[in-house]
Amino acid sequence: MNTVVQYPASITILPDLTASGCDELLKRLSEVAIKDAHAAKCGVPAEKIFELIKAREEQSSTAVGGGLMLPHIRLAGLEQLVVVFGRFAEPFAGCETPDEIPLDIACLLLVPEENPVEGLRFMADLGGCIRTPAKRTRLFAAQDADELREVLAEQRTQTHTLVAADIMIPARVFATPGMQLKEATRLMAESHQEIIPVLDGKKLVGELSSVELFKLGIPDFFSQLKSVGFIRYFDPFEKYFAVEAASRVEDVMNRELPSFHPDATLIEVVFAISVLKQPVIYVTNHKQELQGVISQAQLLGRIINL
Numbered sequence: 001m002n003t004v005v006q007y008p009a010s011i012t013i014l015p016d017l018t019a020s021g022c023d024e025l026l027k028r029l030s031e032v033a034i035k036d037a038h039a040a041k042c043g044v045p046a047e048k049i050f051e052l053i054k055a056r057e058e059q060s061s062t063a064v065g066g067g068l069m070l071p072h073i074r075l076a077g078l079e080q081l082v083v084v085f086g087r088f089a090e091p092f093a094g095c096e097t098p099d100e101i102p103l104d105i106a107c108l109l110l111v112p113e114e115n116p117v118e119g120l121r122f123m124a125d126l127g128g129c130i131r132t133p134a135k136r137t138r139l140f141a142a143q144d145a146d147e148l149r150e151v152l153a154e155q156r157t158q159t160h161t162l163v164a165a166d167i168m169i170p171a172r173v174f175a176t177p178g179m180q181l182k183e184a185t186r187l188m189a190e191s192h193q194e195i196i197p198v199l200d201g202k203k204l205v206g207e208l209s210s211v212e213l214f215k216l217g218i219p220d221f222f223s224q225l226k227s228v229g230f231i232r233y234f235d236p237f238e239k240y241f242a243v244e245a246a247s248r249v250e251d252v253m254n255r256e257l258p259s260f261h262p263d264a265t266l267i268e269v270v271f272a273i274s275v276l277k278q279p280v281i282y283v284t285n286h287k288q289e290l291q292g293v294i295s296q297a298q299l300l301g302r303i304i305n306l
Contacts, residue, residue: 013143057071061096066131082109176198180248194210
């Protein structure tokens with residue numbers, strides 16, 4: 001008896017897929033995905049899901065070449081990744097592709113908005129299988145979702161994937177919650193660090209950012225001004241110094257932190273830094289203890305040297 005490999009997705013296979021054009025193709029995939037999405041307790045109305053899928057495709061084609069199309073959207077309230085894996089009975093030329101190769105596979109993804117990296121992971125796994133002739137053959141031969149999951153799970157576990165632990169470096173400087181703010185800013189200045197983590201023992205509890213610290217001295221109405229020429233004699237740091245003198249790190253630190261486990265993949269790290277615009281991400285273990293940090297510069301250097 002074969003052991004079913006657990007793979008974090010709801011997967012439905014549509015074999016011998018046919019369509020007269022792109023709209024009909026998306027409609028067919030959507031009809032199946034909508035049922036699966038609501039089985040996964042998605043709160044988005046069924047009729048809205050197809051509209052979102054079509055709008056996303058009109059924004060930019062998700063045909064990626066090599067006979068593969070990956071239409072996808074993110075949905076709030078979705079509990080797990082929903083995948084509809086369509087295999088064409090004959091090569092499908094009803095959609096434009098970047099390499100002019102007809103489609104063999106159209107795989108629709110409904111991605112949990114609260115966990116977008118799971119969609120990125122699936123795309124990476126599927127792309128790896130497509131590029132490997134033996135696994136591509138197994139994808140086409142899979143008779144049910146469990147067989148497809150097994151191929152994808154093998155790709156995830158057998159392929160050496162660059163992970164956060166390979167990229168991170170130890171935090172050179174850190175603050176503690178009870179540290180005087182003046183001392184923390186001195187450490188930042190001396191070490192030329194714009195952002196530093198805040199640790200309670202080994203546990204990551206916050207961060208200090210120079211951008212946020214500067215805002216301590218800027219009145220709220222400044223954000224509404226188009227010019228500050230008429231207030232050239234105003235001292236924007238008067239308030240800052242007053243706040244700094246009386247504050248501890250825990251009073252002003254940011255507590256909403258971009259943290260990942262050491263086995264987070266390169267694509268997850270890239271997503272956080274390039275798409276979510278996080279200048280620094282933190283690598284923590286299951287106890288939320290800081291293992292290391294990854295900055296934009298580190299990530300760029302690692303990618304260049306791959």
